[in-house]
Amino acid sequence: xxxxVLLKQVPDTTAKITVAxxxxxxxxxxxxxxxxxxxxxxxxxxxxxxxxxGTITVVTAGPDRCNRMxxxxxxxxxDNLVRIDVEDLSALDSTQVQSLLAAAVQNIGADVVFCGKQxxxxxxxxxGPGVAELMEAACVTLVSEVSADGNGFSAMRQxxxxxxxxxxxxxxxxxxxxxxxxxxxxxxxxIMMAKKKQIKVISAADLGVDIGAASVSISGHTPPxxxxxxxMFEGADSVSVVVGKLRDEANVI
Amino acid sequence: xxxxxxxxxxxxxxxxxxxxLVGAASSLGNGSTVICPGGIGAAEAATIAGVEKVISxxxxxxxxxxxxxxxxxxxxxxxxxxxxxxxxxxxxIAARIAAKRGIPIIQxxxxxxxGITITRPIYSGKAVEISTVAGDCVITLRPNAFDAAEGGAxxxxxxxxxxxxxxxxxxxxxxxxxxxxDVVEADIIISGGRGIGSIENFRHLxxxxxxxxxxxxxxxxxxxxxxxxxxMQVGQTGKTVTPSLxxxxxxxxxxxxxxxxxxxxxxxxxxxxxxxxxxxxxDYGIVANWEDAVPALKTALAAL
Numbered sequence: 001x002x003x004x005v006l007l008k009q010v011p012d013t014t015a016k017i018t019v020a021x022x023x024x025x026x027x028x029x030x031x032x033x034x035x036x037x038x039x040x041x042x043x044x045x046x047x048x049x050x051x052x053x054g055t056i057t058v059v060t061a062g063p064d065r066c067n068r069m070x071x072x073x074x075x076x077x078x079d080n081l082v083r084i085d086v087e088d089l090s091a092l093d094s095t096q097v098q099s100l101l102a103a104a105v106q107n108i109g110a111d112v113v114f115c116g117k118q119x120x121x122x123x124x125x126x127x128g129p130g131v132a133e134l135m136e137a138a139c140v141t142l143v144s145e146v147s148a149d150g151n152g153f154s155a156m157r158q159x160x161x162x163x164x165x166x167x168x169x170x171x172x173x174x175x176x177x178x179x180x181x182x183x184x185x186x187x188x189x190x191i192m193m194a195k196k197k198q199i200k201v202i203s204a205a206d207l208g209v210d211i212g213a214a215s216v217s218i219s220g221h222t223p224p225x226x227x228x229x230x231x232m233f234e235g236a237d238s239v240s241v242v243v244g245k246l247r248d249e250a251n252v253i
Numbered sequence: 254x255x256x257x258x259x260x261x262x263x264x265x266x267x268x269x270x271x272x273x274l275v276g277a278a279s280s281l282g283n284g285s286t287v288i289c290p291g292g293i294g295a296a297e298a299a300t301i302a303g304v305e306k307v308i309s310x311x312x313x314x315x316x317x318x319x320x321x322x323x324x325x326x327x328x329x330x331x332x333x334x335x336x337x338x339x340x341x342x343x344x345x346i347a348a349r350i351a352a353k354r355g356i357p358i359i360q361x362x363x364x365x366x367x368g369i370t371i372t373r374p375i376y377s378g379k380a381v382e383i384s385t386v387a388g389d390c391v392i393t394l395r396p397n398a399f400d401a402a403e404g405g406a407x408x409x410x411x412x413x414x415x416x417x418x419x420x421x422x423x424x425x426x427x428x429x430x431x432x433x434x435d436v437v438e439a440d441i442i443i444s445g446g447r448g449i450g451s452i453e454n455f456r457h458l459x460x461x462x463x464x465x466x467x468x469x470x471x472x473x474x475x476x477x478x479x480x481x482x483x484x485m486q487v488g489q490t491g492k493t494v495t496p497s498l499x500x501x502x503x504x505x506x507x508x509x510x511x512x513x514x515x516x517x518x519x520x521x522x523x524x525x526x527x528x529x530x531x532x533x534x535x536d537y538g539i540v541a542n543w544e545d546a547v548p549a550l551k552t553a554l555a556a557l
Contacts, residue, residue: 011376013377013489013490013508013509014508014509016379016508017376017379017380019380024375024376024380036490037490093357094348094351094352094357094358094359095351095352095355095356095357098352120376120377120489120490121375121376122360122361122373122375123360123361123375123377123493124344124358124359124360124361125341125344125345125348125360126344126347126348126351126358126360127348128348129320129321129344129345129346129348129349129352130348130349130351130352130358131352132321132349133321133324133348133349133352133353134352137321138319138321138420138421139320139321139345139349140421141320141341141345142341154424158341158484159318159426160263160264161426161428161429162426162427162428162429163426163427164423164424164425164426164427165423165424165425165426165427166421166422166423166424167421167422167424168420168421168422169420172420177483178483178486178490178491179483214357215356215357215386215387215388215390216357216359216384216385216386216390217384217385217386218382218383218384219370219383219384219385220382220383221375221380221381221382221383222380222381222383223380223381224374224378224379224380224381224515225381227515227534227536230520230532230534230535230536230537230538231536231537231538232527232532232538232539232540233537233538233539233540234539234540234541235539235540235541235545236539236541236542236545236546236548236549237549238539238541239523239539239541239546239549239550239553240549240552240553242521242537242539243550243553243554243557244553245537246498246519246521246537247557250498250518250519250536252441252497252498252518252519253441253465253498253554253557
C-alpha cells in the first residue's frame with residue numbers, strides 16, 4: 001500500500017511571532033516544527049503501514065529549511081521524502097498549494113493520503129478536503145484512528161453528537177485531529193539512517209503544474225490588538241465585586 | 254457582486270451563526286442567497302433581513318456527513334462570493350467547493366471590508382493578516398466575530414432535490430461521554446488548569462457552570478496529563494473559543510492557551526500567582542487561591 005503523508009513546517013507553538021515592517025518576520029522565528037496535527041497523521045500512517053507492509057512517502061511544500069522536518073519524519077520510519085520547492089509558501093493561495101500537493105500525491109501513486117486537520121500557522125483546514133476534491137476522492141476529517149479493513153479502511157471520527165466509526169474505500173484522505181496517539185520518538189539507528197536518506201526536491205514544473213498568479217494578495221500583518229490593562233483584585237472576598245461588575249458593567253451575566 | 258451563504262445548522266434547526274453570515278455579507282452592501290444543506294432551517298433562514306432567496310437543497314446524501322457529497326450536491330446552486338461558518342463542517346464543505354470551482358478560500362475571517370479585504374488571525378492569534386482577493390472566492394467567518402442580521406423578513410424558499418454519491422459509510426455512533434455543553438457553542442466558559450490540583454476538582458467548576466449555563470474547558474496541561482477529553486481543550490492545539498465570558502481558574506496562561514481564548518469578549522482570571530501571564534489578557538483579574546475563590550464565585554452567582 002502506498003501511503004502519502006502531507007506535512008507542513010510551522011513556527012513551533014511555543015515560538016514568539018514578531019511583525020517587522022508590516023510583515024511577520026520569519027527569520028525571527030526561534031524554532032520551526034512539524035505541525036502538531038501532522039504528527040498524529042504521521043504516527044497513524046506508521047502504525048497502518050506496519051500492518052499492511054506499506055510504503056510511506058512524506059510530502060511537503062516549502063523552502064530548504066523544511067528538509068529538517070522531512071529527515072525527522074525519516075528518523076521515525078518514513079520511507080521516501082519529497083519536498084516541493086516553494087520559497088515563500090505563505091504567498092501562495094489555497095488553489096495553488098492544493099494543485100501542487102495533489103499533483104505530487106498523484107505522482108507518488110498514493111492509495112491513501114494522511115494529513116493534519118489543519119496546520120497550526122493558519123489553522124485553516126482547507127488542504128485535506130481541497131486536495132481530496134482535486135483527486136476526486138473522499139476526505140474524512142477529524143479522524144483519530146485508521147485501520148485497514150478488507151479492501152478499505154475503518155476509521156473513528158468526531159461527530160456533532162460524539163464520535164462515529166466509518167468505513168471507506170481507497171482512494172481517500174484522512175485529516176487527523178488530536179487523539180490518544182503521540183508521535184513515537186526516533187531511536188539512534190533511525191536518526192543515523194535518516195541522515196543518509198535522500199530528499200527528492202521537485203519544482204512545480206517537474207510536476208507539470210502551472211500555478212499561475214495568486215488571486216489572494218497579502219497587504220500586511222499586524223500584531224494582535226492589545227487589550228487595555230484589566231482591573232486587578234486581591235483575595236476571594238473580591239469575587240462578589242467582580243461578579244457585580246460582570247452583571248452591571250460588562251452585562252455578560 | 255453576488256453573495257451565496259451556506260447555512261450552518263445545529264441538530265434540526267438553523268445555527269445562530271447563519272444570521273451573522275448574512276449580517277457580514279450585508280455589511281459589504283449586498284443581499285444574499287442562503288443555501289440550506291438538507292433543507293435544515295430553511296423557513297427560519299427566510300426571516301433573516303438581507304436574505305433575498307433561500308435555496309433548500311434536499312437529498313439522501315444529507316442524512317450523514319460526507320463533505321464531498323454535500324459539496325457536490327450544493328455546488329450547482331452556489332454563485333459569486335460564497336460565505337460559510339468557520340465551523341468544522343463549514344470549513345470542510347467550503348474548502349471542497351472552492352477546490353471544485355478553482356477559486357481560493359480564506360478561512361476563519363474576523364473582519365471584512367470592501368475590496369474584498371479580509372482580516373484573519375494567523376499563528377493562532379499571535380498576528381493578524383490583512384489580505385485582498387480579486388474575483389470570486391470562498392470565505393469562512395469565525396463564529397461570534399460579526400453582528401447578526403435582524404429577523405422579521407420573509408424571503409422566498411426554493412426547494413432543490415439534488416443528492417450526490419456518498420462514499421463515507423457510518424457504521425456506528427458513540428455518544429459523547431458527557432452531555433455538557435461544547436466549549437465552541439457556549440456563551441460562557443469556565444476553564445481549569447493545573448492550578449486546581451486534580452481532575453476531581455473539576456467538579457467544583459462544573460457546579461459553577463451549572464449555575465450560569467456555562468461550558469467547562471481545560472488547558473492543554475490537564476488534558477495531556479490528567480486525561481481530560483481533548484474536546485474540552487482550549488488553545489492552539491485545541492478549540493479556539495469566542496464566548497461572551499471566559500473564566501480561567503488555575504490557568505497560568507501559556508501562549509498556546511491565550512491563542513485559543515484571547516478573543517473572548519470578557520475574561521476573568523483567578524490565579525494565586527500575581528505574575529501569571531493570564532492576567533495580561535484578563536479584564537478582571539483575581540489573585541486568590543481557587544479553593545477560596547471558586548466557592549465564593551458559586552455563592553455570588555447563585556445570589557444573582
